[in-house]
Amino acid sequence: MTLPQHFTEFISAFLLWVFVLWRFAATIRNGSMARNHSARRQALFMWGVYFCIALAATLLLISKLTQSPIWIVVSERSIVAIAGYLLTAAVCYELAPELRAYRKILILAGALASVVITLTLAADESLHTGVIGLAIFEYYIFLVVARVVIPAFAKSFEQEIHPPMRLRLLTMILTHVAVVLWMLNSITDHLLHLIGINYDESLLYTIALVTAVPTFISAYLLPAAYFVGVVRLWEYFCNLMAFWHIRSLEKTICRLLEKPSMTLPLIGVLRFPQEAVYMSLIAIFDLRKRIALCPDPLAQAISRRLEDIASPDLSYEYQVRSLATIARDITWLRPTPTPATTPLTLENE
Amino acid sequence: MFFAIHQSNHTLALRNYLPPQFFQTLRSSTTFTIDQLIDEVARWRSRPIVTIAWRNLPLGLFGARVATPDRDYIIFEAHTPRVHADHTKAHELGHIIAGHPAIVITEETPIDEAISLIHKRSTRTQTYQEEEAEALASAIQTYLLQQCGWNALTHRTATAPVWSDLAFGLGLDK
DSSP, rough: OOOTTHHHHHHHHHHHHHHHHHHHHHHHHHEEEEEEHHHHHHHHHHHHHHHHHHHHHHHHHHHHHOOHHHHHHHHHHHHHHHHHHHHHHHHHHHGGGGGGGGHHHHHHHHHHHHHHHHHHHHHHHTTHHHHHHHHEEEEEEEHHIIIIIIIHHHHHHHHHHHHHHHHHOOOOOHHHHHHHHHHHHHHHHHHHTTTOOOOHHHHHHHHHHHHHHHHHHHHHHHOHHHHHHHHHHHHHHHHHHHHHHHHHHHHHHHHTTTOOOOOHHHHHHHOOOHHHHHHHHHHHHHHHHHHHHHHHHHHHHHHHHHHHHHOSSSSSSHHHHHHHHHHHHHHSSSSSOOOOHHHHHHHOO | OTTTTTGGGGGGGGGGOOOOOHHHHHHOSOOOHHHHHHHHHHHHHHHHHHEEEEEESTTOOOOEEEEEETTEEEEEEEOOOHHHHHHHHHHHHHHHHTTOOOOEEEEEEEEHHHHHHHHHHHHHOOHHHHHHHHHHHHHHHHHHHHHHHHHHTTTTTOOOOEEEHHHTTTOOOO
16 A cells, blocks of 8 residues: 555645644633733734744645646745744744844845745746855845844743743744754855855754754644643752752761661652752751761861851752752762871881 | 651641631631741730741750740741741741740840750750651641642742641641
8 A cells, every 4th residue: 555645745734734723722712812912912923933834834735736846836935934934023023022123124125035036946947046046045034033033032031930931942942043053054055056066964954953843843832731841850850869969968967976867768759859858958957056066077067068058048949059069079078088007117117 | 857758647737736716717818838827826826926036046956935924935046048947937836836835934034044044954855845846847847838839938938828728638627
């Protein structure tokens, strides 16, 4: 059994349309439209971007089914891409209003680029001179992404306080950095091709593709719960690592004071590492005054370090990090054992 | 400490010390921190509880409790992390809730003299009372954590709790 012709393109276009419709329903359902003007504009523009992506996939399918000339395929794709990026830029203006100064220039340049691309590609079906049009398209996309999209998302990233949203914005930035890399590589490729030089650009294209595809899918297609889950998983392992270090510090202190350390069940620690960190921190500070009395040089060094971070003005997170650092430094704080030496006597002289 | 990872019987022990009416009064509150719980216990007992941050308590001592004829004092070490200070306050509150006898002073007694009295008494170990207060401190913190989230414990910024759930968790929903 063989798959029908252009089956992959058909499935891709179908899935993208399903996603566009689902996205539109989600935009209506989550109340973005009713929240405020900015939220409404962002939701509509973002939906427009998805619409452009699905439209590009459909045009590609139609072109292949009707066996259209390649210049039509390329110019159609380029124009839809320009429209998609103009809508992305519109979303970015909502995130960083100061970038709006370039809006008219960007729209005019986009329209001009679309015409030039179509003309240059139409003039030369073999795409020899059409590479100029392609280079113009790529340079335009490069400018939009580098001057508007990345700065806007970077600004949002700086202002955002919620870790899942920060991670999502970082993933979006990575997608667009990959696009910049792709475009720069492509421009270089086309310009060098014009003057008759060929170079192997496949590695850079691969890097850009490997970065762009997973980051695009996760940043734009997956629900927010995915990022919440990733952040929770990350925090879980961070807490487990912090507990590992702090627990070793607590055990060292208890050994120095010759008292048993707090017992914690392993299952409980694995289930609630954050609580385990909290308990260990309190247990350590409960012993702070006693460790100060211990004459051992290691105990004195630990005591000094604990004294430095015992202030109520320091944040809990800072204190946890500092305790983990002290635990890691214990190896360095531990005095070097004096090598055993044989007393010098007349017999062994 | 017996947090959620220990889940011992001590975490439900508050039901033996506080009546359901106590938590009904808390339902009108929108936040729940250790300090607010201290205020609520004071209101319920009709006896003020004053918290005093004191720098350089004697060696080995992070918190203490004294009483005058008409009020209780919780003294805690000022130079210690906030979470540790809150734990100390919860521990001393545990002593008050459990009705452990406190050193009685007069309003005229200087604080450092009161602290010196406490220090002398603390050398005579009262293991059972300390364990009971520690269990109550853990119970308070466990449900503070479960109802109000981590920020209530680590940053003293509690989100609005569901008091009925808190009462249920504490076994006070009857």
